[in-house]
Every structure is written in C-alpha cells, then in structure tokens.
Amino acid sequence: MNEPDSLIGWADLAYSSRHMVFEHCAEAIALLDPFTDHFGDLNIAACKLLGYPRQELLALPVSKLFGHQLADLIVFTQAVMDKGRGWTDDLSCNIKTGERIELEISATTLQIKNSPQLILVMREASQQKYQQDQAHTERTMRGGLIEWRNILNLFQESERDNQLLLSSVGDGIYAIDSEGLATFVNPAGARMLGWEAKDMIGKNIHRIHHHSHEDGSHYPVEQCPIYKAVHDGVVHEGRQEVFWRRDGSCFPVEFTSTPVISEGRIAGAVVVFRDITERRSTETQLQTALDELKSLKQRLEDQNAYLQEEIHIEHNFREIVGQSAPILKIIKQIDVVAPTDASVLINGESGTGKELIARAIHQASRRSAHPLIRVNCAAIPTELFESEFFGHIRGAFTGAVRDRVGRFELADGGTLFLDEIGEIPLELQSKLLRVLQEGQFERVGEERTRKVDVRIIAATNRDLRQEVGARHFREDLYFRLNVFPIQSPALRDRPMDIAPLAAHFLKQVGKRLNMPGRRLRNSDIERLQHYSWPGNIRELQNVIERALITSTGADLNLDLPDEPKAAASPAQSALPEQGFLTEDQMRELERNNIHAALKAANGKLFGKGGAAQLLGVKPTTLASRLKRLDILHDWSPADERR
Numbered sequence: 001m002n003e004p005d006s007l008i009g010w011a012d013l014a015y016s017s018r019h020m021v022f023e024h025c026a027e028a029i030a031l032l033d034p035f036t037d038h039f040g041d042l043n044i045a046a047c048k049l050l051g052y053p054r055q056e057l058l059a060l061p062v063s064k065l066f067g068h069q070l071a072d073l074i075v076f077t078q079a080v081m082d083k084g085r086g087w088t089d090d091l092s093c094n095i096k097t098g099e100r101i102e103l104e105i106s107a108t109t110l111q112i113k114n115s116p117q118l119i120l121v122m123r124e125a126s127q128q129k130y131q132q133d134q135a136h137t138e139r140t141m142r143g144g145l146i147e148w149r150n151i152l153n154l155f156q157e158s159e160r161d162n163q164l165l166l167s168s169v170g171d172g173i174y175a176i177d178s179e180g181l182a183t184f185v186n187p188a189g190a191r192m193l194g195w196e197a198k199d200m201i202g203k204n205i206h207r208i209h210h211h212s213h214e215d216g217s218h219y220p221v222e223q224c225p226i227y228k229a230v231h232d233g234v235v236h237e238g239r240q241e242v243f244w245r246r247d248g249s250c251f252p253v254e255f256t257s258t259p260v261i262s263e264g265r266i267a268g269a270v271v272v273f274r275d276i277t278e279r280r281s282t283e284t285q286l287q288t289a290l291d292e293l294k295s296l297k298q299r300l301e302d303q304n305a306y307l308q309e310e311i312h313i314e315h316n317f318r319e320i321v322g323q324s325a326p327i328l329k330i331i332k333q334i335d336v337v338a339p340t341d342a343s344v345l346i347n348g349e350s351g352t353g354k355e356l357i358a359r360a361i362h363q364a365s366r367r368s369a370h371p372l373i374r375v376n377c378a379a380i381p382t383e384l385f386e387s388e389f390f391g392h393i394r395g396a397f398t399g400a401v402r403d404r405v406g407r408f409e410l411a412d413g414g415t416l417f418l419d420e421i422g423e424i425p426l427e428l429q430s431k432l433l434r435v436l437q438e439g440q441f442e443r444v445g446e447e448r449t450r451k452v453d454v455r456i457i458a459a460t461n462r463d464l465r466q467e468v469g470a471r472h473f474r475e476d477l478y479f480r481l482n483v484f485p486i487q488s489p490a491l492r493d494r495p496m497d498i499a500p501l502a503a504h505f506l507k508q509v510g511k512r513l514n515m516p517g518r519r520l521r522n523s524d525i526e527r528l529q530h531y532s533w534p535g536n537i538r539e540l541q542n543v544i545e546r547a548l549i550t551s552t553g554a555d556l557n558l559d560l561p562d563e564p565k566a567a568a569s570p571a572q573s574a575l576p577e578q579g580f581l582t583e584d585q586m587r588e589l590e591r592n593n594i595h596a597a598l599k600a601a602n603g604k605l606f607g608k609g610g611a612a613q614l615l616g617v618k619p620t621t622l623a624s625r626l627k628r629l630d631i632l633h634d635w636s637p638a639d640e641r642r
Helices: 015-024 044-050 054-059 067-083 127-132 134-148 151-156 158-163 187-193 205-209 225-232 277-311 325-337 354-363 382-390 426-438 464-469 475-481 495-512 522-530 536-550 583-600 611-615 619-629 637-641
Strands: 028-033 038-042 085-094 100-112 115-124 172-177 182-185 236-244 250-262 265-275 344-347 372-376 415-419 440-442 449-451 455-460 484-487
Touching: 028 044, 038 044, 038 054, 044 054, 044 115, 067 085, 067 100, 067 115, 067 172, 067 250, 067 265, 172 187, 187 236, 187 265, 205 225, 205 236, 225 236, 225 250, 225 265, 250 277, 325 354, 325 484, 344 354, 354 372, 354 415, 354 455, 382 426, 382 440, 426 440, 426 475, 464 475, 495 522, 495 536, 583 611, 583 619, 611 619
Parallel strands: 344 455, 344 484, 372 415, 415 455
Antiparallel strands: 028 038, 028 115, 085 100, 100 115, 172 182, 172 265, 236 250, 250 265, 440 449
C-alpha cells in the first residue's frame, strides 16, 4: 500500500477526524522514530498502558523502556524495517510504576518525509496467555529470524547502519558470528573501545577487548560468557568484568550476550554492554560512606556503652565541697590550668576526690562539649592493655569477634583521665608514651595509623618520683604527665570541711534512698571531726549512707570504726593529767589556735582564704577575739619566719 489515501473515502475525511481516530482508538498506538530512539507520537491508550504522561514518554528514550531486552528489540525493529511489518509477543516493557508488563506488538513501517518510521500497536498479554503461548512465541521468533534474513547479512549491510535503532542508543552493541568474529559494531561501542567500527569487523572480538582479567592475567576464551552464548544458545551476563581499549587501558562493564538463532542453528550473538565506571565510583564512594557511618555507629555505640557504665558509677560528689585552705588552693589551680591543654598529674590518697578534680578541669576547659573518658589503669589486665587503650580489629586475637574502639578514640577531642597511672606495668609504659607524644597509634591487628587529639589528666596514690628512682616508672613518661601537678589533700588535713561534706552527703544520699528529713547533731559533727578518716571522703560517704539506712528516727545513728587512741582530737591531747583545763590554759589554747590560723592564712584576717574563713567564724567574731586576746600586738608573719 504505497498510496497513503488508497482506501476509498478515507481521503475525504478532514484531518481533525483522522487525528481523533488515532487519539481515541482503543488500541495502544505509538509512532517510533528509530533514528532518535524516541517516540514521535502516542495515543491516549498507549499513555495509559505505559503509565506515563504523553510529554514524559516523548522525552524518554525507548531503549530505557526496553533496556532489559535491548538486543531483542533491535532484532525485531530491524526485521520490521526489512519486511515492512512484523509481530512479536516476546517483548516486555518497564512501566512508570516500576512493574514490567508482557506485550504483544504488531508493527508496520511508514514513510514520513522520506524517513522510515514504525507504527507500533501494543497489547498487554495476560500471564495466562503468556504461559500458554510460550512455546509458540519461540517458534514465531525463530521463524521470523529466518524470514528477516541471516544475522550475518543483517549486520553487514552498511547502507542500513544509519537506519538501525541500535545506532542511536548510548549502550555499546556488537554482533558476532558463530566463530566469534565481529559482524557489526554500533558507534557507541566502537567509541567506548577506542576503535573504528570498520577496523573491528571480521576480527576475533575476544582478542580485541576481552583478552585479560582486570589484574592483567590471561582470560581463556572458553571461559568467556560472550562466547558461551554462541555455544549453548543461552543468554549469559557479565557483572564484574572489564573490557580493554585499543590504547591498553580498561574500564568496568556489565554486559549481556544473547544468542541469535537462524534456520534452527546458532548463527551468532548480539552483545550489549555499558561502561559502569561512574556507577562503580559512586558505589565505591557510597560504600566508603557506609563504612564511615558503620565506624561512627560503632564508636557511638561504644561511647554509649561506656557512658552507661559511668552512669552506674557512684561519684563522691557532684561539686567540690569545702572552704579549707587546701580546697581553695585546688580551686585556684583548676581555674588556672583548665583553659589550657596542659597535662595534669593529680596526686593523693585513695578516696580524696582525685576524679572530681579531673572532672572539674574538663568541665571548665574548651573540651567540655566532648567526652571525659575514664580509665582505671589498675583494673586492666596486662594482656588487654593495648586493646583497652587503642582498640582492635576483628580477628586480631582469640575472642576478637568484632572491631572495637579503644579509649583514646572514644576520648578524641575530649579528655582522657588515667586513674591509678602508677599501676601500669613498666613494659607497657613505652606504648602509652608514644601516643602521648605523637598523638598516633594503631589498633591491635591493624597497620593503619590513627590520629587523636586528647588531653591527658592522670592520677595516682603513689609517689611517682620514688617509683622513677626505683625504676618502676619511666622518667620520660613521668615528666610528660607531671606538667601541672595538683595535690589532693587527705580529709584529716581539712577538718573544717568535714561538716559541710557530711551535710552534702546526707542530702544527696537521703534523696537517693528516699529518706529525707534526717539531721546531724552537733555531737555527731564532733565525732566526725575527731575521726582520722583513713578512707578519706569515700569513707565519710559510706558512713553517712550506713547511718541513714540504720537510723529509725530523724537523728542519725553514726557507726564509726574503732581507731587507735592516737586519733584523739587536738583538744583532748592537750588535756593535762588532772583531766581538765584552767581558764588560763583555755585562753592559751585559743591563742595558739588563732596563731595557727593566721600562719596558714599568711597573716590575712578576712576574705577568701583569710583566718576567719579558715576558723569558720564571722569576721566580727574573729576581730573581737583578737582584741580580747591581744594577739595582733604580739604576732606577725615575720615572727613565724624567725
């Protein structure tokens, strides 16, 4: 039918009427331009079938809808252009919802302005019909291939290259015969491989671009998925493969090799491939990001686990309590050193609140927004020291079932508090010294060097100078830690702080135990002040808690341990043999006590750190006593120096 209006009466219809017939036809009709890989027009039924608005379909490459069967689509469209018409039910299409529908397609060629176009009439095949006609479909396609022409002649007709759909798609496409010789290469494929298409025709395609693995090792032709399709007649895919360019470089690809059957035999194969360099790069970046997220997730989980442990640790107190001279000195030292990144070494007996000082330094520093990580060095077994401090990777040793973040990584950006630093074995101190000096370390079982920014605060109840002299502690490590020393005083050296500390614990522990309203009597305070507190502040807290538990009324039932007579109060020690003091003796005792306070305050009477504050009396009271005892006339700081 060469005349476009050969039907009688059809020419008499107005153009608008023709358009309405096309637009409102119940069958899905589409006009395919094989030169551009796009639809020229679609009616309403076609838009509904494919699930797209018309404008989206007009802009969408046809190869995207049929990309999974691109080789089959190319063979079908070429056959239609050869014969003028064709039919198939072996194609499926990806609709907008993401689903894939089976199609029955009849096609007819149409010349528009001397350019061949394809009219496609599409029907969705039911699953039941598809299963019933599966065998018939294969026979139809094979018969069609015989009628359309032999695959060798099909791809060798150079005058038709520009008319093929495969010439306009972006994927690389080539055909091979049964011996593996190239019979056709589309422009995109030749460009990706760095060849001229004419230079590839008639050559063994495996030797051209698939001769080696990515590592350069030989790729035997008998293992090549491309050639397997020629031998067994089954579609083969390649996922983790590379193709080689003419210049000797390679690029990652994914490909399908689809066999072509002609006259009942395998005539060759159509290979469709695409360069996945960009996608692989994206996948690598994504995997790197996922690994980083995994590492961050693990670190956050480890931090959370550590913090959960810390929640259950009962700290001695939440704030520094006391107004004695030693405490005021410590507060001043904290104010001075906290804004810096200097290492701090806190020395003092067990239970004196060394950790509290460390926390106060951290909270007053620029690192307060980051974690303070505590490590009890005395509790770490020697064999787990490196893992605890630096972490390990999975499989580093027996029991290492997963990667573990060490305490240095947990403290990155914050502060690491090394409690009982003097307990670290000598042979492990060098490993600690390196990370303190360089800020670098490796996880156990890992060669990668990691960097951290950590401030170090250490604490010990040992005399590290003596430990250095006895060769139990490295001198270089000692000097590295002892940049800013702080002495945490024993509770017996700050008796005036016992009463406020006891009151603090009474309130704190009483709230936790839901036992409010308890009180300390003056006699209780005196008993507490006369005790020597070998366990320091921690022991005081335990005594208060035990008294709360055992008390039945508002008054506490203090149960202080027996202690040697040497622990008697200064006042008791000053009693003469007769067991009492005269007025003159009392006056002299009071004078000596004020003299001691003045000495401790370096002559300062009032204000912060003054004698009045040390004695726990009002300035007016101290002034009255100084006048009454006539102390200022017979004492000065110089007297004490003499």
